[in-house]
Amino acid sequence: MTDRLTQYAHGGGCACKIPPDELEEMVRGLTAGATPSAAGELLVGLETGDDAAAVRIDGDRALVSTTDFFTPVVDDAYDWGRIAATNALSDVYAMGASPVLALNLLCWPRDVLPPELAGEVLRGGADVCRNAGCHLAGGHSVDDPEPKYGLAVTGLADAAALLRNDTGIAGLPLSLTKPLGLGVLNARHKATGERSEEAIAVMTTLNDAASRAAVAAGVRCATDVTGFGLLGHVYKLARASGVTAVIDSAAVPYVDGARTALAEGFVPGGSRRNLDWVRPHTDLSTVDDDTAMLLADAQTSGGLLVAGEVPGAPVVGELVPRGEHTVVVR
Incomplete structure (x- = not known):
């Protein structure tokens, strides 16, 4: 039996998401089931x-x-637990909230992989929740042919200061709080076992400080950059806000080794699907194919994309009045 966890998964991390166009078709027409009198006012839904x-x-x-879970993105069980937990907490931070309670979600091939490995995954998740000041209490487990792990997370926020993806206005800068390239580096790790310490450090860095800074600065529009890539998430933000997002490709930071991994052909299927999805809505005429692919690269536990300035984060673009394209890359 190999101890390489990534070999037990058909994909890795957020790159194993259902493609965005298919997902949007699945949820089209769904509505909330509770009335405001029974459950309070729904501020953000589907x-x-x-x-x-x-x-x-x-x-x-x-x-x-929120909830988020996925297949192994790295071979080390403890690191996978930390990455998955950091990624799940990110959705709460992306809304300007503070996590209060998390529950484990574990799918495990109990006849194939030893329980000690599962224990390491859970330990990684517990350590991240502890660092985030978030209670971790129980959860749910399933005997599954493919290992998966993540969290269901509940947080609290100021209702008047939520970060949303539909509140962007023309004139705001776009800041990115973590570098890109995690998808191609994780694909290389899965194929070769080569480990990127920088990529793991990025994926296990909480978005708490960036979230607090954005809320304190009066920002009201943000999202995190995960499985749909920078282009996919900025497209959703610009589409929801009725504006065009202009991305300065030269200002976008990358994890060291990302371009080399891309040149060597380590591209997740999810990254290719992301680019196919956004291409009809995006002006990519001034950038080469490699740059377009990295901008669409499926990230796992990526940073926040903030419509405003965040201390220490590079400005990678701006929102402008809606034009011919929803996204323009320069």
Whole structure:
């Protein structure tokens, strides 16, 4: 038996998401089942595909809820647990909320992989929740042919200061709080076992500080950059906000080795699907194919894309009045 966890998964991390066009078709027409009198006012639901759902629970507070889990993105069980937990918490931070409670979601091939490995995955998730100041209490497990792990997370936010993906306005800069290239580096790791310490450090860095800074600065529009890539997530934000997003490709940061991994052919299928999805809505005429692919690269536990300035984060573009394309890359 190999101890390489990535070999037990058909894909890795957020690159194993259902393609965005298929997902949007699946959820089209779904509506909330509870009335405001029974469950409070639904502030953020399915309409724009935002990072989490939000319900007003009293005059000032909103309850924010999300879930995220995926197949192994690295071979080390403890690191996979940390990455998956960091990624799940990110959806709460992307809404401007603070996580309060998390529940484990574990799918495990119990006749194939030893329980000790599962224990390491859970330990990684627990350590991240502890660092985030978030309670981790129980969860759910399933005997599954393919290992998967993540969290269901509940957080609290100021209802008037939620970060949403439909509140962008023309004139705002776009800041990116983590570098890109995680998808191609994870694809190389799965194929060769080569480990990128920088990529793991990026994927296990919480988005808490960036979220707090954005809220404190009065920002009201943001999203995180995960499985749909920078182009996919900025397209959703610009589409929901009724503006055009202009990306300065030269300003976008990358994890060291990302371009080399791309040149060597390590491209997740999810990244290719992302590019196919956004291409009809995006002006890519001034950039080469490699740059376009990296901008669409499926990220796992990526950073926040903020419509505003965040201390220490590069400005990678701006929002402008809606033009011919929803996204323009220069």
